[in-house]
Amino acid sequence: MARQREQYGSFYEDDFGLSALARKLSATARAPDAAQSLRLASEVAAVCEGEGALELSVDVHCLLDSALPDGVIRTAWLAATHGQFDPAEYESGVRGWLRRLAESWPEHNREPDPGHWLVRPVIAEEGLREAVAAEIRASADPLARAVAENDRVGLPPDAVAESLEAVAREGDGDLGLRLLLRVLKVYDVPVGKEQYDRLMALDTALGWPGPLVYDGLNVLWPPIDTARRDASDDFGLSGLTAWFEGVWQEDTARERVRQAAAADDSAQTPGSAAALLLADARRLIDSSLRAETITALWLSASGRGYNIDHLGLDARDWLRLIEDVCEERLRGVAPHYHHAEVPVRTDLRDAALRALREATPLLREAAIGPHWDAIPGASALGAVEEVVTDVDPDLGFRLLLRLLTLAAPYLTQEQYSHYQALGRRFGFGEHHVMEALEQLVRPA
Structure with missing residues (x-):
């Protein structure tokens, strides 16, 4: 048979x-x-x-x-x-x-099944x-x-x-x-x-x-290494913002972060999701960015999924809560893990800035989030540029992909291919850029 x-x-x-x-x-x-x-x-x-x-x-x-x-x-x-x-x-x-x-x-x-569309x-x-x-x-x-x-x-x-x-x-x-x-x-x-x-x-x-x-x-499993890119999809703080997009009121914010920190990809050493999120949070906590800039980053990349400004929550206090949850997760699954700062990919800073500037016409006039309380695209772009320039081009490019996903402008095949190529240079997983942007490509 x-x-x-x-x-x-x-x-x-x-x-x-x-x-x-x-x-x-x-x-x-x-x-x-x-x-x-x-x-x-x-x-x-x-x-x-x-x-x-x-x-x-x-x-x-x-x-x-x-x-x-x-x-x-x-x-x-x-x-x-x-x-x-x-x-x-x-x-x-x-x-x-x-x-x-x-x-x-x-x-x-x-x-x-006539409605069964999955390819065998x-x-x-x-x-x-x-x-x-x-x-x-x-x-x-x-x-x-x-x-x-x-x-x-x-x-x-x-x-x-x-x-x-x-x-x-x-x-x-x-x-x-x-x-x-x-x-x-x-x-x-x-x-x-x-x-x-x-x-x-x-x-x-x-x-x-x-x-x-x-x-x-x-x-x-090899030891947790935040320089590795084993996950096929988004990760770190940019990945966390997607967990807060839309309706999630069934959980508290802390529980939502806990779920994200525990969501290791099947290809990752257990604890990797928490370690990568912790690395992003600490970079921003220790950065020279103003609290207002971090707030704009969070609100725009999450589509105002969790309004820390309306709640009177300082942006760094929010990041410290994220840090605390990640440390809790790591104590449970990788008690011997010690966070080590991975060198910033300064070699890709200019490439990330070029991608950001190419996306500016697509996002400058966009309203990101609910229309009654949206984040101006220009403000979001400015915050992401500060991340690329002063914090981490890797994180900045991931946040740019989040903005494009939320604003949903049409992309040409050339633009999409450019983002894919840069994602490969950063070592992103095979589905990261595709899941974020493929549906935005304008039909030929």
Whole structure:
């Protein structure tokens, strides 16, 4: 049965198919019998109003229809369930158990939804199988050590990686990768940051929900480094302003900052979001900017989402509250972190000023924020220019992108490309400029 690829993240919040069943089986207090395995399989099939049955069926048939020896399937499955369920003990063996699953959830295709506009992932099966096999080999040595130390059923340590690779090559690359992830998690195998990034790239290419990879994975995170730009979107103070844009009255301002400080990108070392926000806040606190200038920055970049002027809140006191929340977050997730000032990108100051001046005709007459209490575009531009010149060109350019997002002027393709190029020079994530400005580009 051919796998009909979907943007799985639009159907599922986490794992699916046989790997989701392996997760349920591995979490049981006692080793389940065949009847309980079928009951748990019915839970997997029922996910997303029954959509889960399709992926479960495809996974089962990928194994049933393959030439894989039963022993290979058994080894991969025992490892994925941490020895909790051995299908070879089923009355008709490994394939008998799989056939019972296939009978319970027969092959069928997902009916197309006329309103389903998401583009299906396109990935060459052979390329996927090679990439998955490479990741299995990359984990083979630490996996063998973990199996030797923590196995419950006496699996030959080297056989686990060999069986997983066989499943990926001769069964299905998608299933092979999901079973690899289950094995890495149940044996707590450490995964380096470079390999983690490759796994997340495969996750994106396959349209999986992100937690399928990162939830429960033992990633060897590098130390927090505010010079790194691992996040794909906005970050720091400019990123925080978006959290206050529009209606957010369900939270206090402090709670809103706490949420933003905890919103690490899946590619970031935990605590990075707080460290980057802390770095921006401290630069402005320690800067020579007047309080009025910082107030204008905050009000314009947040679209007057939190009116510190109306509340009589001094701009630096607001930044100190942000600083306090970030420090609180870092004490919890990175207690050994010590903030170190990263050198300002003075080499890009002139480039940021050119971008600001090119944007001036687009923003000078704009009214940013609600029309009854808007911030004049000229005032916002002046405040951003002071940041670029006297504080940090990186932060200044990010705040300029926020102003453009809020004012929403038309951009030419040339202007958009220029902003993208400068974003790359600053090391911004691939979605940062795109999400801010792509919708503003005037059709040709």
